[in-house]
Amino acid sequence: MAQTIRAHFISTSTHLPLNLETAKIVTRRNQGIKIQTKPIYHFNLLTQSVVSQSMSASSPIKGSSMIRSSLIDPDGGSLVDLVVPESERALKRGEAESMPKVKLTKIDIEWVHVLSEGWANPLRGFMREDEYLQSLHFNCLRLSDGSVVNMSLPIVLAIDDNDKEAIDASPNVGLLGPNGDLVGILRSVQIYKHNKEERIARTWGTTAPGLPYVEEVIRLAGNWLIGGDLEVLEPVNYNDGLDHYRLSPRELRKEFDMRQADAVFAFQLRNPVHNGHALLMNDTRKRLLEMGYKNPILLLHPLGGFTKADDVPLDVRMEQHSKVLEDGILDPETTVVAIFPSPMHYAGPTEVQWHAKARINAGANFYIVGRDPAGMGHPVEKRDLYDPDHGKKVLSMAPGLEKLNILPFKVAAYDTVEKKMAFFDPSRAKNFLFISGTKMRNYARNGENPPDGFMCPGGWKVLVNYYKSLQAEEPGQPPDVLSA
Structure with missing residues (x-):
């Protein structure tokens, strides 16, 4: 019999460091499931979940020992649908x-x-x-x-x-x-x-x-x-060959149910995916499994609305993302790739709240946040417009986001000894190379290869071909260098 569980997260004011220890699970046949766990990110207060079961046709239970939580409720209740029948x-x-x-x-x-x-x-x-x-x-x-x-x-x-x-x-x-x-x-x-x-x-x-x-x-x-x-009057379509990626919150929830997801973690981006990003996403899934979740699903969710002129165009990014899955850097069986249709503001801590809130409505209950989310360089001065750490701090305190679990970035860099992207180890800092977004795109623009293991070969080829096309369109004019 299909069952769904709704999780209610109890808040505390404790501010502690990142902790992803395995959940302690207690199950009772035909009764509620109680999950007692240390927080993934104490700023966002997952100190205890009390899970109650209700009947549903969307989330089958395969065993009494399986942790099962319903998709997080949309803000304000049921999803609105403003398209006229x-x-x-x-x-x-x-x-x-x-x-x-x-x-x-x-x-x-x-x-x-x-x-x-x-x-x-x-x-x-x-x-x-x-x-x-x-x-x-x-x-x-x-x-x-x-x-x-x-x-x-x-x-x-x-x-x-x-x-x-x-x-x-x-x-x-x-x-x-x-x-x-x-x-x-x-x-x-x-x-x-x-x-x-x-x-x-x-x-x-x-x-x-x-x-x-x-x-x-x-x-x-x-x-x-x-x-x-x-x-x-009609569903919005762009007829650009990418509409099949533009899944609505309702369609995403259906997909997560079909895959029997017991957790959904969202990754927002507007840049190509390199192996450092993939390391973070794969590590997040591993840690959720260690907590006791059986089938956490990644929502790889690139922004698809307005971006500034020197950002990599959406069609190029989507092709690059597809190569990341084709090359096995991310597992297609546990990854949903879809386009988030919002325009981009580059408004830092203010905008990152919007990015997180929207993913709640799509069913995500975990949100990965990185350095300077939704930020950019100051338009006049040579500095970041926002403090790089403020985005994740604001998310942890933002009103209305208490039910969303915030997963802050670990710092990833290129390990020159292991010759791959790895989490930064301060004890041997000299062995790590930080490749900025600007440096990455300069490599691609100049037809140079980054260090082996920085990005999957198929994805890198997409970027190189894009920059070659820009040079072909404007002979003698170097393409714009994208901001980090």
């Missing part, structure tokens, strides 16, 4: 034709995609003013039942003065895609002031020029924001 689309289209229209940008469409599938659960549309202010000032939303969910990035739609005048007192607005096609409807709308300076300062902690998302989106946007309940 096919049977109602013609009627909705006809209704929308008579509404005032707002034209969306390519990045607006990415946010429509995010909202429509429940990545921002429980949001049901672009933020109205009260939601916007809570997100901007508190990094969270308080729901009607008094519970709190994390929401560190405002998800808003900007309009200009002409749009505002055209909408006037209309309660509903039609949304047009960049090509003029009808994308959706925004109902019971509210229009409010878009204070760009305040939004930039609170999201990024600076108003310095050169912030990629700011320059691409916010400075060019209108002076008003419009919020409302979103109805999307």
